[in-house]
Amino acid sequence: MNKKNIIKSFIDFFSSKGYISSINNNVFNNLSQDILFNNSGIAGLFHYFDQNNVLNLNNKNIYATVQKCVRISGKHNDINEIGDSKTHATSFYMLGTFMPIVGDLQKTIIDIYSFLKLFLEEKNMYITIHPECQRALEVWLKLIPRSKIRYDISNTWQMSNQYGYKGYCTEIMYNYLGCEVEVWNIVIIDKFIENGIETDLDHIKIDTGGGLERLNMILNDDDSIYDDESFWSVFSVLAHHNDSILSREKNIIIDHIMTIDAIVFSNIHVSNVGRGYILRKLMRRLFLYFYKYNLQIEKIVYSMNNILLSPLDTMSILFDEYALFINLISVFQKYINSKKVQVINNKKILTVENIVYLHGTLGVSYYLVELLSINEKDIVIENKNVDYYDLLKENNVVSNKYNFSHIIQYIEKNSFSQKEFNYDIMSQNTGLIIFNNEKQVFQCNINDEYYVLNVDNFVYPTSGGQEYDRGTVIFNNQKVFSITNVINYNNINIIFVKCLLSFSFESSSSFLLQVDEHYREVHSINHTLTHIIGTICQKYFFNTIHQISSKICYNCCKISFYFGNEFLLTSEKLLYLLKKEISKNLILKRRKMYFYDAVKNNYKYLNKENYKIFVNVVEIYDKDTNQLLFKDICGGTHSVNFKDYIKSLQLTVLKINKHAYSINYGIK
Template sequence: MKSQEVRKQFLEFFKSKNHSIVASAPMVLKDDPTLMFTNAGMVPFKEYFLGNATPKNNRLADTQKCLRVSGKHNDLEEVGKDTYHHTMFEMLGNWSFGDYFKEEAIAWAWEFLTEVVKVDKDSIYVSIFEGDESEGLKRDQEAYNIWTKHIDESRIINGNKKDNFWEMGAQGPCGPCSEIHVDIRSAEEKAAVDGKSLVNMDHPLVIEIWNLVFMQYNRLANGSLTKLPNQHVDTGMGFERLCMVLQGVQSNYDTDVFTPLMREVETITSSKCGETEETDIAVRVIADHVRAVSFSIADGQLPSNTGAGYVIRRILRRAIRYGFTFLDTKEPFIYKLVSTLVNQMGDAFPELEAQKNLITNVIREEEASFLRTLDKGLILLDNVIANTKGDTVSGDKAFELYDTYGFPIDLTALILSEKNLKLDEAGFDAALKEQKDRSRAATKVETDDWNILQEDAEEEFVGYDTLEASVKITRYRKTESKKDGELYQLVFNLTPFYPEGGGQVGDKGYLETPSGEVVYIIDTKKENNLIIHLAKNLPRSTEGTFKAVVDVKQRSRTAANHTATHLLHQGLRKILGTHVEQKGSMVHSRNLRFDFSHFSKVTIEELKEVEDFVNARIRENLTLEEQRGIPYDQAIQEGAIALFGEKYGDAVRTIRFGKSMELCGGTHVKNTGEIWHFKITSEGAVASGIRRIEAITSDAAKDYFTSETEAYNQVKATLKGNQDPVKAITSLLDENAALKKQVEALIKEKAQNLSGDLAKEFVDIDGVDFLAKKVDLDAGAIKDLAFKLGENKDNVFLLFGTEQNGKALLSCYISKELVASKNLNAGTVVRELGKHIQGGGGGQPFFATAGGKNPAGIDAAIAEVKNYLV
């Protein structure tokens, strides 16, 4: 059965069981403070499990794209080395929110596997939770009894808490689970060893394919368990593993999910799987990783140096490194696999087809950049090796290469082994652990349980219509972190505060008690569909009615900037072309940032056109036309622009200003005239094919023009007279350039005159013409002087020191003949002498320089350099 058919059969089966089929949510999470990526099929439904929202249908099914490369669920280092771990994978799932429970979940899982896709019943084993005395949890006898209706009890296995009790996190819904395992070994292997003994033993051919989780408890902050008011079913089946079982192969990578990509890797790199283990692993790694990176970019997450972007960059660089080391690829090639991936999965995930060009260009640029990093890293590693005494390279030095320059540690270890050197792995691991500990300490948040004041209270956002409301606190809790200290999170029955989301910052304001006590709201966020208000303290009493007031000035400025991003998007599409798509935004009260797809620098003329377009819409005083709660499909049919990578519900909100119409949950001005003016402050590249514009509006624009006018007046006053400032500055620049040329000529003449005098100062040391001296010349003149003095000799060793603008510079010249005959290296000389000037440097063996911040150390360096010849 082809993989496309497997996916289709699963969804059709659960549709026949009255499940609504929902599209995969984005793999990259944007508004969840607890996760970077969707790492399990249940993540998009957390708000339903927590009771913070109600689904339209209590039965859902889907195939969810997931990524596991960081945190608790981290499979990255296993990927490619075994046959069943992946970074990006699909999770087939069916869900019940307070509807059916164990009886139906088990019966349908058995029916689908044995009757629909015809998995051999005699190859299946199932596990149930055996209980845990320390938790006061009994054996899941209910699940056991249900399973005995379908499978022989000899194939039912007791599982411990680690394998058969599933938890969302340190807190939250959890419960026992029942895993389904399939033994795909040969008949001979099955006869030799009972498959039951291999379940959960990491055997590559006795694998878990489906986990049925029965959520019936809630884990509190103190570790105790309470019963959930409603019982839920959360199941997840590994799509790639199921395909392996149904296609009769013994590796996920031998299924048609991966074989087209792997064949393309072999073709492009002229390699062949099956010849060496290194080649097999490299091809598997590349096939897996290009999927993860492509889906992430399609969801709006570009490779970068921070957060989720860093994880994606790390995955891609791992693939590049495997190609570089084991497939001998020195040019970008992974981007060529995108077409194959789109052909294979574009029907099931249309975002791949829509973002194909962007994915291709971003990966190609990242490859080229990292290959340059590898070249630079190889040079740096050579320097580390040259300065290593003994046969072991310092773990700190290896970590510096890894952390500062992005040079992979496994490549460092490989190169060292080829040179018969060792790596201080313990030192590297210690440096890495120290960095991770610092990072965890900085981001760790300790969260208390919610104090519930009103059970089943529904929260309503009223902030589109009012900035002030009478509210009640329905729940609150305390959090503590190194970054923010002690904070309180409050939830109201209704709120005018807009929570951070869609690129827009959260509102600030205050809460006032009837007695006049004020509690300041310093930020507003959204977590699992709850709007959470952050405060440094609680009111003296949390009972009663409070007046919630939003900071009007911040909200109005933010609204102006948000509306401006919509008009900017419209202007870019009109002036640059309809290929322009929003790829990210940040809307503050002080400024706005807008990322968009475009494959060349935006010219000054184009930026002026865009500015003029937006300001024309502002002057038209366009009125906000808003629709709330309309069906998603209707909004798209009416022309609203939806953003790739955003999660939209069945009902959406549309924002229209003239011909600009987008799906948006943010706050906006009632009339574009409120924006006052739009001014672009910068434009530049973020990544290949992605540009960024930063701009200001409203009061910030007024302040900008006031500041610019003051600066202009200061320039005119400094120039004096009534002449045109532009002409006056141009004249000064021309005059300065002419004077600079004269100075350069004088310095050159000085160096030439000096060369004659210095030629008389050479000292013979064991047949070498040696000179070390402090000179009053710039770097360029010193280089010219050194080469002038050495041009007619093959035995010159020079060191010059100079002080320029409070900084020190050492320059070393060694005749190439001496480099070869006496094993001297100018780069080594300046690096070691650089300690005297509190700096460092390098260069070629015959000429190198070092800069430092301690000019007083020049004399010590000049005094010591003679030691290289005696």
């Protein structure tokens, strides 16, 4: 029995009992903004429980759901339990049944108890109820002997002290390996609180839930929810990489990746507020272990590929944030080793002034400082009784970490033309660009304004908000783009580009990048300007590859191919399209070599037993100049699927949206 089987059995069983059944992997409810994440089954359906919504008055439906939940904030926060607890996780699936308008307690209890008896031994089950919940006692006495029912005064539930529903609970417990495990909780909602005043409801409402992972643990005789066979591959990778990783640390790593994946799957982006901030905090906590043990993100995520909801997007965001994390670690270490930090008895003492400077000026948040002080024993935070979070908030100290929502608001406030967001990541994580890619031929009109977000780790040697001189892009010997502003905003380089004359792109066009003297040694600016050309010329991307690679790309960036709905183009088809688009005399060369030799710099990502596998290296050259235009590692005399190579080599596959993929090839 595995989790998929349990879910199927749950859906089938309750559908047969008249429940409307569904599975929801989204971790927040768009219709309820009161909580950051769905922390229980009812959170995903709470709009049906709203007694003020007239649409619910005649809703007699009953529901059974499998709801992905996250508990890392607010009232329900299990993050400090992770690692030591055998039954807690920051994300999990809640199996639940609901009667939002008129509850039938007897049907609910009979249905749930009957379902659990399909899997669990009845002799090991017993019930807890609140001493004053007579209606629950009456129903249970029809099903089980009185000796299996216990009173528990803690069996109450309410949303908050001031507002929301309230009721007694009855729980189904299970004796497992000498411990009492709660397998199901039934909440009988009979009161509503408003401004602290309770009123009785006309009809009870029913909210029930049982953790899928706990049930799965019992059914498979596991000692912990983390002993599930779906985690064996990642445990193996962690043990092989570093056998000194503690068991609790492995659990934390797995738990946090699972939760990050669930949040990313729900289309939540990293930011400094709300859900995005919780996502960032969780990643920072995870990265301490990556940093401590020098773990490889791609190898670990790849080992969890079959159990993650969105592995490619998760890997992408982990890469981005880890680069920023390492940069912040470097900034932090440089600062604490400076004369600005007092050292007493070989301990580095961080004062309130140090904390404020780290958080507000250097962008190292207090949360990260806390984590690092725990990890590095020679760092001590002075005055731990001070609530630094309130202190920083009251003094309006804002950490200089990038926030996509702030950037977008900034753009909208300044009336930049927002046509379409297309997120593309190249070698140094550049590229949120606004551009129009709906037309068959891209037409640039005079005064069109474009905006490029560069999230390189490069930081200008001045404070945020500083403007810099301009640069230009030359097209067919004419100045067509002017860089109107380059602003370092919250440690992000925002490049504003304005079109100086109307023109369309031709397949035979050539481009020349001209950058003012200020930018000559600024790698990230050159890289971003290259990206401007490459992205705007999407219609003629093959031509762009040729022109840019001959002038710039060997020095500073990777090439991005857009394949639309096609996941991969064969080398032969690519050769044909290249010939057609740029009218060049091209030749394709194949040569066989060992896998190890083909990817020397990435050998650490490979399984050792694969080092003697043969692969075919495909290269496309300009026959006249013998210039390498394209290089790829394709299927050879091996059995490994090419998609597996994409996940483990220097090729990075990133899902841009539901209809497009970008495959980045490193040409050196």
